[in-house]
Amino acid sequence: MKNALTAAVAVALAVSAAGCGQLEAEANSKHLCVAQTNVAAIPAAPPVSVPFAPEVELRLDLGDAVPNLNQEGVEADIHPEAITLGSVAGNVSFAGVETLTLTVQPPTGRTDLTPAEFRYERATPAPSEIFSLPAKPVGSVDLADYIEGDIVRIRASFSGSAPQQAWTATLEMCGAVRVNVDYWKKITG
Amino acid sequence: MPVVVLLAALLGAAEPPPGAAGPEPSPAAEHARAIPPEVVATAEEPRLKLLGVQLSVGAPEGAGVSAFVRPIPWLRIDGGGSWNYLSFGINGGITVMPWSGRITPTFRFGAGQFFDSDVRSELAGSFPDAFDPALRRFGYHFYTAQLGLELGNENGAQFFVRGGLAWLRSKLESTNFRNGDTTVTADDNDISATTPSVQLGLLLHLW
Numbered sequence: 001m002k003n004a005l006t007a008a009v010a011v012a013l014a015v016s017a018a019g020c021g022q023l024e025a026e027a028n029s030k031h032l033c034v035a036q037t038n039v040a041a042i043p044a045a046p047p048v049s050v051p052f053a054p055e056v057e058l059r060l061d062l063g064d065a066v067p068n069l070n071q072e073g074v075e076a077d078i079h080p081e082a083i084t085l086g087s088v089a090g091n092v093s094f095a096g097v098e099t100l101t102l103t104v105q106p107p108t109g110r111t112d113l114t115p116a117e118f119r120y121e122r123a124t125p126a127p128s129e130i131f132s133l134p135a136k137p138v139g140s141v142d143l144a145d146y147i148e149g150d151i152v153r154i155r156a157s158f159s160g161s162a163p164q165q166a167w168t169a170t171l172e173m174c175g176a177v178r179v180n181v182d183y184w185k186k187i188t189g
Numbered sequence: 190m191p192v193v194v195l196l197a198a199l200l201g202a203a204e205p206p207p208g209a210a211g212p213e214p215s216p217a218a219e220h221a222r223a224i225p226p227e228v229v230a231t232a233e234e235p236r237l238k239l240l241g242v243q244l245s246v247g248a249p250e251g252a253g254v255s256a257f258v259r260p261i262p263w264l265r266i267d268g269g270g271s272w273n274y275l276s277f278g279i280n281g282g283i284t285v286m287p288w289s290g291r292i293t294p295t296f297r298f299g300a301g302q303f304f305d306s307d308v309r310s311e312l313a314g315s316f317p318d319a320f321d322p323a324l325r326r327f328g329y330h331f332y333t334a335q336l337g338l339e340l341g342n343e344n345g346a347q348f349f350v351r352g353g354l355a356w357l358r359s360k361l362e363s364t365n366f367r368n369g370d371t372t373v374t375a376d377d378n379d380i381s382a383t384t385p386s387v388q389l390g391l392l393l394h395l396w
Contacts, residue, residue, distance in 0.1 A: 023385065025381070028378065030376070030377040031375070033373070033374045064373050
């Protein structure tokens with residue numbers, strides 16, 4: 001009986017001690033995609049196939065997919081499998097694009113972060129038509145660190161030749177997302 | 190007739206004749222005579238009832254009716270059905286009562302499962318319409334660890350209150366929603382939580 005009492009009290013104390021810091025909820029999605037249309041309007045390239053290296057500034061809004069990460073006790077991990085650039089019309093061919101580099105900019109003032117890079121390279125031999133450009137992360141990237149007011153700022157740079165028609169860009173980010181809310185920190189913070 | 194005589198002889202041999210000195214008492218018999226009357230009285234108290242019914246309400250267990258068995262005085266095992274407004278479920282637990290009395294502290298481990306149900310209408314207005322696909326089949330399982338107190342007759346009716354922690358987990362259906370230019374799709378989702386847990390109810394010791 002005394003052993004049972006000792007064990008019960010010990011377990012109760014252990015649970016209480018462990019529980020004090022663990023009032024939390026966690027949501028996981030192994031495959032979450034955020035697709036955004038009308039990201040940027042891009043003019044047609046000249047009607048001759050010339051090398052180009054333009055840079056386009058894109059803004060991906062993740063506000064509908066993740067909570068406000070500035071709240072006390074709210075944390076998130078976003079590990080993208082790819083960020084895919086396409087066109088709203090869906091019939092714009094990117095067959096002339098040889099490489100696409102998407103550079104995700106750190107939030108203003110985050111000098112500890114270096115820009116995260118995503119890269120697409122055209123397969124060889126080149127297909128005759130390509131309607132989207134999936135850029136894969138270079139190394140491991142946690143996109144949550146790069147969100148500033150729900151927005152991720154992405155600089156896109158191309159090599160090769162551009163579509164010879166005006167097009168409106170779409171962006172799609174797909175990956176695994178984990179969001180953790182620590183009530184204890186929210187209450188005591 | 191000879192049989193009756195034989196039986197009488199045997200009985201006569203088993204009991205010493207009146208006034209005759211009997212065999213020397215054994216040490217065990219001496220010890221038994223030394224036990225104070227109050228201890229003997231305790232040993233003769235009615236045994237604790239083995240089976241009963243538990244009625245409870247709380248979170249995240251919901252409202253429940255369970256049967257329980259108390260195989261040993263300090264341990265009770267229960268299992269039954271429950272309802273949490275959204276769906277029906279099953280649950281069970283093991284309760285340790287370190288000592289007996291009219292006020293008894295307890296420590297309980299519990300577990301349960303609320304089955305999937307369509308909770309869209311029950312939670313209408315609580316979530317954006319975008320979550321409808323995920324709420325079409327919503328259920329969860331949970332584990333609890335609780336400290337508590339039981340008050341009353343442990344061979345009759347007892348009121349109890351318990352509090353502690355609960356661990357919940359739920360799989361969520363795929364969802365797809367659109368807001369202006371943005372579309373979000375999510376597959377293979379789950380949510381888990383560590384939350385406070387409270388429960389109160391009645392124990393009826395029946396058999």
